[in-house]
Structure formats: C-alpha cells, structure tokens
C-alpha cells in the first residue's frame with residue numbers, strides 16, 4: 537500500500553471508530569482486528585502503519601472528531617508528513633478542500649477536561665494519560681520467584697514486589713512461562729491495588745468485582761492458596777474466564793460466585809460479616825487506562841459517569857455488609873476523577889461510621905483524600921485511586 541492509501545484506510549477506520557464510540561458500539565481494537573481479517577492484502581508493515589496512524593489520530597483529538605478526515609487532519613497539525621498525502625492520488629484521500637477543518641486537539645471532551653481539572657489533573661499530568669503504556673508482568677509466586685524466573689527477554693523489576701517491565705508489544709502469550717502460569721500480564725498499578733489488600737494465608741477474602749480474575753489470581757498467590765477466596769461478579773462472561781486462568785496459575789483456592797445485579801446479597805448472605813478483607817475493584821470510567829484505550833474518552837458522557845458513581849456507591853455499601861469487625865475494605869478504581877475516587881470514598885466513610893480510613897504503605901503513589909492516587913506521569917502506571925477502610 538502507498539503511504540496515501542494507508543492514510544485513506546486510517547480515515548475509513550476512524551469513521552467506523554467514531555460512529556461506534558457515539559453509538560457505544562465495538563471498541564477500536566475490535567474494529568481494526570476485523571478490518572485486518574477481511575483485508576488480507578494488507579501486509580504486516582501496512583497493518584502496523586495503519587494501526588499507528590489510527591491510534592496517533594485518536595490521541596491527537598480531544599473531543600470526538602466530526603469524521604476520520606478531520607481526525608487525520610488534526611494529526612497533520614502535529615505530524616508534517618500527513619497533509620501532503622491528501623493529494624487525490626489513486627486509493628489516497630481526496631485533495632484538501634480550501635475550508636476543510638481539522639478536528640480539535642486537547643486531552644478529552646471539554647466537560648471531561650473540566651472534571652479532570654477539578655481533580656487536579658492538568659498539564660503534563662493530563663497529557664501523560666494519553667502516552668504509551670509499558671508492558672508489565674507479575675511473577676506468580678505459586679509457581680516462580682522474581683529473582684530466579686527465566687524469561688525469553690530482558691525485564692526490569694518494578695516497584696511492585698513481583699513485578700517485571702518489558703518492551704511494549706512483547707508477545708508474552710506465546711511464551712511457555714505464560715502458558716504454564718509462571719507469569720501474568722498485569723499493570724503495576726493493579727499489582728499495587730492487590731498489595732493494598734494485604735491478604736494473608738488462612739484469611740477469608742472476597743474479590744467482589746472479580747471480572748476475569750486478574751486481581752483474584754494475585755490475591756491467591758499472596759495467600760499461598762491457603763484460606764478462602766471468593767471471586768464474585770455480575771458478568772457471567774468475565775467470570776467464566778477465571779477458571780482456565782486459575783488452572784494455569786495453580787490457584788486452587790478460588791470459589792466463583794455469579795451475582796444478580798441489585799440482588800447480590802442473595803448469593804453472598806452466608807458470608808455477611810465474616811470477611812477479613814473485601815476488595816472492591818469497582819466498575820468505573822477507566823480514565824486511568826486511556827493509554828491503552830484512548831478512544832474510551834469519546835464513549836463517556838455525564839449521564840454514564842453518574843451511573844457509574846451510583847454503582848460504585850451501591851457496591852461499597854454491599855461490601856460493608858461483608859467485612860467482619862476488625863476487617864478491612866479496599867476500594868479501587870482505575871480512574872483519576874475524584875468523583876469515582878477520593879470523593880466516592882469520603883462519601884462511603886460518611887455513610888458508614890463504623891469504618892475508618894486505614895493508612896496504606898505502597899511503594900508508589902501520592903496521597904489523595906483518604907487514599908492514594910497512582911498516575912501515568914508520577915508513577916509510570918495506569919491511573920488508579922486506592923484506599924482502605926478498617927471496620928471497628
């Protein structure tokens with residue numbers, strides 16, 4: 537493909553991605569994967585170039601662009617090689633119209649930039665949310681140890697006790713060490729969220745929003761497979777990914793429970809007031825993961841954020857019923873918005889006077905309200921809010 541043809545393809549893909557973002561359709565990665573599957577003539581160099589163009593354009597636009605051409609023209613404002621390719625050549629983009637407008641730059645749609653600013657996320661801190669994420673692994677201590685595990689590539693230890701960092705794009709899933717469960721892909725921020733739970737062998741621990749079990753597996757390793765570890769979630773599909781992962785990891789202690797949204801206590805009643813620790817890795821806007829999903833900022837609106845905040849409060853209230861006297865509740869969101877972080881946790885403490893903030897000693901992070909915030913700029917991790925409350 538010529539460079540101009542790659543640009544035209546990126547424009548068409550962006551048209552689909554923008555439409556999907558507006559209609560809450562398929563995510564960008566899936567749209568790209570589908571295009572590559574159905575256009576076999578595009579070789580690996582073409583694919584890489586098109587993917588880079590698409591993601592660079594997504595990162596370069598703040599608000600949702602009008603269309604793919606406007607998005608590529610916005611990229612042209614920061615990359616001088618783009619605009620000359622709007623030359624009307626065969627398979628390339630039509631020549632530029634005199635009055636054609638580039639999409640707006642910035643970090644996110646205006647309302648969201650305002651929310652970030654109100655949470656003290658501005659300037660370089662905000663820009664870093666759209667940087668490139670590194671690839672982090674967690675060494676599974678049920679099967680290996682960080683100082684001795686042998687991997688096919690060089691890796692640097694991270695601030696997380698069992699963390700390793702390596703070049704983005706490393707095909708970890710093709711390694712025997714991944715297939716055999718010696719390592720898991722997990723961002724350092726997620727690893728530190730698990731560290732905050734401080735789960736010990738023999739405890740009763742509940743991962744209340746377990747999803748596919750990324751954090752559950754880390755908790756099982758911390759507990760050395762001893763005690764009780766419940767993985768609960770309302771999403772059957774996500775929860776179903778846990779057993780094969782647990783099998784690979786040798787995590788034999790996990791019991792999964794599928795929850796009915798709004799009636800979660802129906803299947804948790806036997807655990808009420810018994811947990812040493814409950815992890816609430818709540819559903820959130822994911823503003824802390826824009827490095828991986830930059831188009832997520834086009835999918836969020838104020839009503840959706842409000843709904844997420846209400847769900848977070850609901851799940852926190854559920855979690856409070858499960859913690860035993862003297863036990864702890866750890867609240868985590870991968871968001872830098874106070875509404876989902878420090879503010880949400882403050883509101884929880886106000887509603888539940890039997891809980892008091894419990895200080896965290898994590899190797900990274902900045903105090904925020906009664907918890908800690910991790911950020912791409914300051915900590916080189918995804919953005920997270922992590923806080924712990926102890927029940928009297």
Ligand SMILES: C[S@@+](CC[C@H](N)C(=O)[O-])C[C@H]1O[C@@H](n2cnc3c(N)ncnc32)[C@H](O)[C@@H]1O
Nearest residue numbers: 745746747748749750751769770771817818819
């Ligand atoms: C941030 S994700 C969890 C990710 C997971 N802990 C991990 O490390 O891979 C939030 C999860 O909360 C779940 N969820 C949503 N509403 C819930 C509810 N009412 N009770 C429990 N889980 C819920 C979602 O299905 C989603 O899997």
